[in-house]
Amino acid sequence: MTVKDFFRRHAYDFLAVSSVLVLSSAALVYYAIPKREDLIASVFVEKSLLATYDLSKETTERTIEIEGKFTPMTLGIKKNAIAVLESGCKSQYCVHQGYVSAANHPIVCAYNEVYIALSGKEPVNSVVAGVMVL
Amino acid sequence: MRKKTRFSLLSAVVPFLCSCASGASPLSESKVLFDTLVTGYSNSGNSACLDEVFAELTEWDQWLDAFHVPPAGVASIYTINHTNEPVTVSAPLAELLFFMNSLPSQTEGLFNPLIGNLTALWKEGLAASTPFVPEQTAIDAAVAEIADTEHNFLEINGNTVTRHGSATLDVGAVGKGWVLREVQHVFDDYVEPDYLLDGGSSSFLFGEYGKGDGTYTVTFSDLATKGLKLQKTALGVSSISEQNAVINGVTYSHLVNPLTGSAAAPAVMASAIGIDAGLCDAMSTVFFLAGAEKTKAIATKMGLGYVYYDGTSFVSGNGAPVYDR
Secondary structure, X not given: OOHHHHHHHOHHHHHHHHHHHHHHHHHHHHHHOOOOOOEEEEEEEOOEEEEEEEHHHOXXXXXXXXXXXXXXXXXXEEOOEEEEEXXXXXXXXXXXXXXXXXXXXXXXXXXXXXXXXXXXOXXXXXXXXXXXXX | OHHHHHHXXXXXXXXXXXXXXXXXXXXXXXXXXXXXXXXXXXXXXXXXXXXXXXXXXXXXXXXXXXXXXXXXOOOOHHHHHOOOOOEEOOHHHHHHHHHHHHHHHHOOOOOOOOOHHHHHHHHHHHOOOOOOOOOHHHHHHHHHXXXXXXXXXXXXXXXXXXXXXXXXXXXXXXXXXXXXXXXXXXXXXXXXXXXXXEEOOOEEEEOOOOOOOOOEEXXXXXXXXXXXXXXXXXXXXXXXXXXXXXXXXXXXXXXXXOOOOOOEOOXXXXXXXXXXXXXXXXXXXXXXXXXXXXXXXXXXXXXXXXXXXXXXXXXXEOOOOEEEO
């Protein structure tokens, strides 16, 4: 049997196996590319849980007014992201963080004792270290 | 030959199908404790384990509270700070206080459990709407109070604690780390290897991440160029991020030197790495105050990894697994 005959005889086998390999590779690439995670935001004021927002269900950007310990605050919410847009705190660290969309990245306004924790369904394997105690 | 083709097809499809299978969903739980946000992660989705961790943390939160009257029957830091009479505390709290009492001699006085009045003085000034440096006479008086160990000291006999003198306790530099150390057994009890416990972004407990090389990545809010890869260890971090005030060009932080009374920040960030989260928490504060050279000496004596950054130079040692970002 010549090489040509061999390939002619197994053309459909090669086609079938190649198709599966291509599909598998495509799936592998799809799952390997990081995608924005579905997140839930829990907003705490002082020690109490004020509200929980399923950020995956937010379709349009909106704002929410809350009362911090000392001043009112404005939160911004959009699909899988949350931010402190306005706060009466002097440092404005919370505002400068902007929209956050990572489960391991809380937003803290120490002055107003407001904490926003984000949780998702993806495994967490990284953290940002930096003190945020009152 | 057709059988071979089918076999080839199956062989190729099986790994693909397997890749679609998934284990339990990862879980996280957050709670405001110790005046900060504590978050626990169980990447294998062990909710019972996290619930038990947070139950223990909540109990500790009562014991370590220095600002509120505790519930009836509970003796806390507040209780001790408001009397000179003997106070019977829980055995775990007594153990923490005993540990704190041992630190001044091991840290050349850079850690002092009775720094409460001095830190309160600075907190009042730095947290004001217009931050100010406290009067030097008040700082000197608070430093003298701490230095007067003949009249200001903590006496611990079993679970009975007596605070002598006017100096007050401050567990801020060690409390969260100690508590993380105390709840670590829960993860072991549940045979839960893939966990991460974040105490206010300054104290951490790391298990073994279930993928890749098993390490968790730590980045620093005060240092963009370096990070750490950690597993099965604890990390204590002291930094000026989000907690500083610049007055007349000087950066002041919440970390106060008990020997000089100064809160002028001598560093930007210091971290301690080791298996004991309580020791790491306390030593990160000591490293922050000590400077690079003394940090190296103390860390080596205590068998801790360290990283230290003063804004211009970065040093690390004793096996700290640093990587360039």
